[in-house]
Amino acid sequence: xxxxxxxxxxxxxxxxxxxxxxxxxxxxxxxxxxxxxxxxxxxxxxxxxxxxxxxxxxxxxxxxxxxxxxxxxxxxxxxxxxxxxxxxxxxxxxxxxxxxxxxxxxxxxxxxxxxxxxxxxxxxxxxxxxxxxxxxxxxxxxxxxxxxxxxxxxxxxxxxxxxxxxxxxxxxxxxxxxxxxxxxxxxxxxxxxxxxxxxxxxxxxxxxxxxxxxxxxxxxxxxxxxxxxxxxxxxxxxxxxxxxxxxxxxxxxxxxxxxxxxxxxxxxxxxxxxxxxxxxxxxxxxxxxxxxxxxxxxxxxxxxxxxxxxxxxxxxxxxxxxx
Amino acid sequence: xxxxxxxxxxxxxxxxxxxxxxxxxxxxxxxxxxxxxxxxxxxxxxxxxxxxxxxxxxxxxxxxxxxxxxxxxxxxxxxxxxxxxxxxxxxxxxxxx
Ligand SMILES: Cc1ncc(C[n+]2csc(CCOP(=O)(O)OP(=O)(O)O)c2C)c(N)n1
Ligand code: SF4
Numbered sequence: 016x017x018x019x020x021x022x023x024x025x026x027x028x029x030x031x032x033x034x035x036x037x038x039x040x041x042x043x044x045x046x047x048x049x050x051x052x053x054x055x056x057x058x059x060x061x062x063x064x065x066x067x068x069x070x071x072x073x074x075x076x077x078x079x080x081x082x083x084x085x086x087x088x089x090x091x092x093x094x095x096x097x098x099x100x101x102x103x104x105x106x107x108x109x110x111x112x113x114x115x116x117x118x119x120x121x122x123x124x125x126x127x128x129x130x131x132x133x134x135x136x137x138x139x140x141x142x143x144x145x146x147x148x149x150x151x152x153x154x155x156x157x158x159x160x161x162x163x164x165x166x167x168x169x170x171x172x173x174x175x176x177x178x179x180x181x182x183x184x185x186x187x188x189x190x191x192x193x194x195x196x197x198x199x200x201x202x203x204x205x206x207x208x209x210x211x212x213x214x215x216x217x218x219x220x221x222x223x224x225x226x227x228x229x230x231x232x233x234x235x236x237x238x239x240x241x242x243x244x245x246x247x248x249x250x251x252x253x254x255x256x257x258x259x260x261x262x263x264x265x266x267x268x269x270x271x272x273x274x275x276x277x278x279x280x281x282x283x284x285x286x287x288x289x290x291x292x293x294x295x296x297x298x299x300x301x302x303x304x305x306x307x308x309x310x311x312x313x314x315x316x317x318x319x320x321x322x323x324x325x326x327x328x329x330x331x332x333x334x335x336x337x338x
Numbered sequence: 339x340x341x342x343x344x345x346x347x348x349x350x351x352x353x354x355x356x357x358x359x360x361x362x363x364x365x366x367x368x369x370x371x372x373x374x375x376x377x378x379x380x381x382x383x384x385x386x387x388x389x390x391x392x393x394x395x396x397x398x399x400x401x402x403x404x405x406x407x408x409x410x411x412x413x414x415x416x417x418x419x420x421x422x423x424x425x426x427x428x429x430x431x432x433x434x435x
Pocket of ligand 2 (some may be wrong): 044
């Protein structure tokens with residue numbers, strides 16, 4: 016809707032990051048929470064002309080302990096499963112009110128926020144519906160890789176081998192036995208204008224992607240890896256480092272897909288061994304070399320697939336241009 | 339710590355229990371969760387702002403000289419700033435009672 020702004024935006028400079036805090040101090044997140052940091056960065060990038068729909072989960076609980084709120088913008092707490100549906104409703108209502116002249120015509124962004132459980136599990140069909148209908152909104156999944164708010168239960172976004180309270184590690188179990196669901200890929204399959212993966216460690220990359228997503232007309236999906244010291248069983252000062260290693264080992268590559276064209280942003284050097292990422296976290300402590308090797312192979316495979324997609328999409332774009 | 343009145347009669351609630359004061363969580367000082375506090379050595383600090391941008395509590399504020407100073411009213415003592423400072427200008431020390 017705002018192609019001018021989209022074109023003018025060349026990326027935030029490190030020295031010019033917005034100072035205003037729209038996600039404020041005094042929220043109740045654990046020490047070193049990656050999700051709270053992610054929200055702070057998201058809000059810095061989005062600015063204050065926005066309405067937020069936030070599904071139940073850590074990020075909702077920690078920011079809205081009644082009678083207080085850590086939000087400086089209009090914000091609505093929605094059920095566990097319907098952040099995307101409520102965001103669709105808000106977007107449609109704004110459109111209708113502006114059309115009828117009951118609201119001044121201006122650009123008001125709509126942002127949906129949910130945890131990985133609220134996105135990959137129970138909210139998946141609401142998300143799919145909203146993406147398919149093409150509402151102009153951004154969906155941010157704060158992925159801490161389990162249902163943290165209710166006490167670390169597994170979700171379909173929990174990685175292979177991770178110990179949670181419902182995928183315990185012991186003599187007969189290695190923790191989570193399924194591989195992490197790739198929701199970004201599912202979002203891509205809806206052929207929406209913009210899909211990106213982000214991690215707060217790479218804050219500039221993250222804020223640029225969020226800004227790009229919000230200014231892109233139509234639906235955009237952002238998948239954010241948010242290290243959670245409480246659930247991942249790591250020291251709270253290592254939140255940033257764990258995020259960095261997740262990216263550098265290739266466990267969580269950062270990429271963006273703009274109108275079907277894929278670009279990998281990180282890692283751009285050789286992958287570090289996944290062991291470096293796993294060993295910082297208590298949830299993987301029980302894994303033997305055999306399972307670490309299995310994870311390593313899987314990571315290589317996923318990265319190779321992603322690189323192939325990147326090559327294919329530029330090849331395809333060239334072919335289309337010469338058609 | 340500032341006392342907050344969390345128990346309110348339902349007659350006083352807004353429609354839909356709406357909270358009408360934006361950013362009111364600022365009244366809740368999370369600093370007393372802390373067991374360690376960050377100490378900045380200004381001589382080593384290069385004023386890059388890494389501590390400020392990585393702080394999940396938004397506890398760091400820039401002063402007139404461009405140094406980033408931690409607001410201990412909110413700092414929960416996670417130690418991210420000390421870990422991420424590229425020149426090691428921040429150290430965490432145990433909070434004495
Ligand atoms: C329909 C429904 N089922 C269960 C719950 C209980 N519940 C509240 S938060 C939550 C977990 C949220 O997990 P996730 O979406 O991963 O977010 P996180 O807390 O990890 O940030 C659950 C199961 C609920 N609120 N609604
Ligand atoms: S449990 Fe994890 S995601 Fe939830 S507030 Fe604590 S650190 Fe953040």
